Amino acid sequence: MEILVCVKRVPDTAENEFELNSAGNDLDRDDLVYSVNEWDNYAVEEAIQIVDNVGGNVTVVTVGDDESEEVLRREMAMGANNGILLSDDAFEGADGKGIATILKAEVEKGNYDLILTGAQADEGAGQVGGMLAAMLDYPYASLVNKVEVDGDAAIKVGREIEGGNQEMNELDLPCVLSIQTGINEPRYVGIRGIRKVAKLEIPVKGASDLGLDAATVGDAAAKVKRVDYFVPDMGDGAEMLDGSTDEIIAQLIERIKSKGGLA
Amino acid sequence: MAEIFAYIPHSAGVAEDIAMEYPDAAKKIDAAAAVTAVVTGSGADLDKVVEAMTGVYSSVIKIDNEALAYPNAEVVRKALVSVLPADAIVLLPHNTFGMDLGPGLSIKMDASFVADVVDIDSCDGTTLKVVRQELGGAVSTHVSCDVAAGAVVTVRGGSFVPAEDAAAGGAVVDKSADAGDLACKRRFLEVVEAEVGDVDITKSDLLVSIGRGIEEEDNIEVAQELAEAMGAVVSCSRPIVDAKWLEKSRQVGTSGQTVKPKVYLAMGISGSFQHMGGVKGNPYIIAINKNPKAPIFQVADVGVVADILEFMPEFTEAVSG
Numbered sequence: 035m036e037i038l039v040c041v042k043r044v045p046d047t048a049e050n051e052f053e054l055n056s057a058g059n060d061l062d063r064d065d066l067v068y069s070v071n072e073w074d075n076y077a078v079e080e081a082i083q084i085v086d087n088v089g090g091n092v093t094v095v096t097v098g099d100d101e102s103e104e105v106l107r108r109e110m111a112m113g114a115n116n117g118i119l120l121s122d123d124a125f126e127g128a129d130g131k132g133i134a135t136i137l138k139a140e141v142e143k144g145n146y147d148l149i150l151t152g153a154q155a156d157e158g159a160g161q162v163g164g165m166l167a168a169m170l171d172y173p174y175a176s177l178v179n180k181v182e183v184d185g186d187a188a189i190k191v192g193r194e195i196e197g198g199n200q201e202m203n204e205l206d207l208p209c210v211l212s213i214q215t216g217i218n219e220p221r222y223v224g225i226r227g228i229r230k231v232a233k234l235e236i237p238v239k240g241a242s243d244l245g246l247d248a249a250t251v252g253d254a255a256a257k258v259k260r261v262d263y264f265v266p267d268m269g270d271g272a273e274m275l276d277g278s279t280d281e282i283i284a285q286l287i288e289r290i291k292s293k294g295g296l297a
Numbered sequence: 298m299a300e301i302f303a304y305i306p307h308s309a310g311v312a313e314d315i316a317m318e319y320p321d322a323a324k325k326i327d328a329a330a331a332v333t334a335v336v337t338g339s340g341a342d343l344d345k346v347v348e349a350m351t352g353v354y355s356s357v358i359k360i361d362n363e364a365l366a367y368p369n370a371e372v373v374r375k376a377l378v379s380v381l382p383a384d385a386i387v388l389l390p391h392n393t394f395g396m397d398l399g400p401g402l403s404i405k406m407d408a409s410f411v412a413d414v415v416d417i418d419s420c421d422g423t424t425l426k427v428v429r430q431e432l433g434g435a436v437s438t439h440v441s442c443d444v445a446a447g448a449v450v451t452v453r454g455g456s457f458v459p460a461e462d463a464a465a466g467g468a469v470v471d472k473s474a475d476a477g478d479l480a481c482k483r484r485f486l487e488v489v490e491a492e493v494g495d496v497d498i499t500k501s502d503l504l505v506s507i508g509r510g511i512e513e514e515d516n517i518e519v520a521q522e523l524a525e526a527m528g529a530v531v532s533c534s535r536p537i538v539d540a541k542w543l544e545k546s547r548q549v550g551t552s553g554q555t556v557k558p559k560v561y562l563a564m565g566i567s568g569s570f571q572h573m574g575g576v577k578g579n580p581y582i583i584a585i586n587k588n589p590k591a592p593i594f595q596v597a598d599v600g601v602v603a604d605i606l607e608f609m610p611e612f613t614e615a616v617s618g
């Protein structure tokens with residue numbers, strides 16, 4: 035099975051405290067720590083496990099800049115066979131549809147049976163997989179937490195739905211799936227693993243390599259644009275306790291008692 | 298201004314809460330717009346929902362088809378593309394169904410797509426300006442969306458003021474005959490119910506809930522000791538279950554359990570909307586987090602900036618007396 039996994043380099047929510055810049059319209063990006071989108075690791079792990087079972091290849095692809103190469107290498111260290119970087123000044127400012135359009139062009143250059151994405155990334159939109167599928171006229175399932183491959187014609191998948199229930203579906207191949215966390219346990223990648231793939235070549239493709247009209251994908255074509263970042267007025271928020279730990283704990287115990295949580 | 302359509306998710310003949318929240322969202326897009334509810338499904342359950350929606354919406358489109366009995370997003374998409382006008386603004390829930398349907402629907406309608414909208418700032422001509430969050434709720438953004446050729450907008454539940462059920466006396470338009478060919482490449486098989494665990498976190502008045510801030514599997518013991526000393530039960534956020542450190546039945550949130558304790562202690566939990574979506578009944582929320590900017594402090598009643606790994610053992614000692 036030929037599998038393409040779409041991945042993204044994102045600011046790491048566990049490693050950063052996000053602040054606005056001095057103009058107040060963007061994040062202060064100077065010291066941000068980036069990593070691969072959490073959901074994408076599960077997608078790559080799933081692809082590797084499928085290929086381990088039924089044979090084939092895993093290719094990871096990202097739309098990004100030079101720095102995005104590091105996330106491709108990380109996923110190759112996990113076990114993906116190939117990496118492709120789609121990069122062009124003309125791609126800047128692309129919205130979700132623009133990104134899906136760029137990925138579609140790459141999909142059409144290959145011969146993939148299965149395309150995976152993470153269920154969502156830093157923007158929490160969860161849009162690229164579903165758009166890509168619709169553009170390709172492939173069936174799509176989001177929030178997939180189980181994949182059973184049995185034959186070349188169709189695939190059985192479980193989707194996570196509300197309350198932790200699982201919706202089972204059968205999809206014709208080729209298809210696009212967005213992968214939810216928890217589907218597997220992504221393997222650990224150490225420094226040694228990264229070093230092993232450091233020299234592998236990662237082709238970089240731009241708009242003309244993909245046969246894309248720059249006007250259809252970048253900022254000019256984007257109908258959805260982020261205007262600014264801001265700090266919303268959320269009312270008072272929590273009453274923050276300070277003082278010594280002993281004092282704080284004594285207060286908390288009092289409050290838990292008064293609210294009926296402790297006898 | 299384009300027409301606004303609100304897709305009504307429902308199960309067992311009852312519309313989901315979001316059905317009451319769309320009218321407020323629609324009003325914020327265009328105060329003068331008439332909003333049409335769209336209900337797809339089959340048989341008596343569908344009729345019940347359509348009937349209920351006539352009390353809320355002035356116009357209700359009904360699409361009845363055996364193939365729509367279960368809301369398979371691909372089938373629903375086909376029906377909507379056949380029935381709705383090309384420049385429609387379509388409101389969907391931002392839940393597991395809306396995430397499944399929305400992106401593809403926007404492509405097939407050649408419309409803009411904006412997901413997980415928590416507020417609507419304005420709509421100036423054909424430019425809709427909405428509020429979203431990024432990075433797990435750590436930051437908010439304004440996003441502009443060109444709606445000239447229509448738009449698909451998924452709305453976060455609980456973000457808009459629910460309408461009163463006032464006998465709107467809405468007219469029902471049956472568009473079942475216009476649904477078109479609903480054959481598709483994705484087939485719904487069955488729903489497998491979540492497994493029941495050993496511990497029922499939904500019954501406890503006091504929950505000690507741990508998140509990724511617990512850092513390592515071995516530290517879970519520290520939370521268990523605190524819970525034991527308090528006569529509480531340990532629950533958790535999703536990453537703890539994803540890592541297989543606790544069983545799924547202890548997960549609080551939209552894809553886990555809905556809990557209604559009297560007091561909820563959030564330990565090293567950032568406060569994502571999917572997590573807080575499982576915390577109901579207006580409990581007293583105590584948040585302990587080492588990041589003073591953690592979004593949980595916006596929804597908690599009382600907060601402490603601390604390292605839970607140092608804080609919890611001291612807490613346990615104090616409670617044990």
Ligand SMILES: Cc1cc2nc3c(=O)[nH]c(=O)nc-3n(C[C@H](O)[C@H](O)[C@H](O)COP(=O)(O)OP(=O)(O)OC[C@H]3O[C@@H](n4cnc5c(N)ncnc54)[C@H](O)[C@@H]3O)c2cc1C
Pocket residue numbers: 047048153154177393433507508509510511512533534535536548549550551552553554564565566567568569570571572575585586587588591603604605606
């Ligand atoms: C469709 C869908 C459904 C989902 N359903 C659920 C659900 O049901 N339940 C759920 O919980 N999530 C759910 N999620 C995931 C959700 O979006 C968040 O990713 C998740 O809730 C984050 O968990 P967390 O707060 O534990 O981790 P994080 O967001 O990583 O937060 C960890 C927090 O701990 C703090 N911290 C770190 N170390 C320490 C320390 N030593 N002491 C004190 N504080 C510390 C950090 O400052 C941070 O605020 C869902 C996501 C999707 C897409």
